[in-house]
Amino acid sequence: MGRAAEMIGTTQSFLRAxxxxxxxxxxxxxxxxRRYYRYQLRIxxxxxxxxxxxxxxxxxxxxxxxEDQLEEAQRINAEHRRTTETAHPTNAA
Numbered sequence: 681m682g683r684a685a686e687m688i689g690t691t692q693s694f695l696r697a698x699x700x701x702x703x704x705x706x707x708x709x710x711x712x713x714r715r716y717y718r719y720q721l722r723i724x725x726x727x728x729x730x731x732x733x734x735x736x737x738x739x740x741x742x743x744x745x746x747e748d749q750l751e752e753a754q755r756i757n758a759e760h761r762r763t764t765e766t767a768h769p770t771n772a773a
Contacts, residue, residue, distance in 0.1 A: 681706075681714045688725040698727055703741040 684706075685692045695714070698704055704723055706714040716724075723744055730740035 681716075684714070684716045684721060684724075688721050688728060690724065690728050694728065694731075695724060697737055698724055698741060701738060701741045703727065703744060 681692050681695055685695055695706075695716075699706065699714075704716070704720040706716045706720065709715055727737070727740045727744055730743060731737055735743070
């Protein structure tokens with residue numbers, strides 16, 4: 681956990697706080713140490729940026745969740761558009 685906090689320029693207590701907010705759930709080693717995926721560290725870093733700008737941690741976590749949901753919805757919509765266009769191509773003359 682210390683190394684992860686150092687990598688993203690934050691504290692261990694900050695990583696614990698976003699874990700308690702259930703934004704990220706690190707894996708645990710056999711010795712009980714927290715292990716983070718790179719994706720989780722990117723999320724933690726983004727939360728840190730929002731908190732540094734004055735956003736409360738709970739709100740920052742919610743913002744990140746909503747951003748992820750929006751990104752996923754946009755990906756699904758783009759995929760749906762491609763599928764629809766393939767199934768019903770327009771005749772450009």
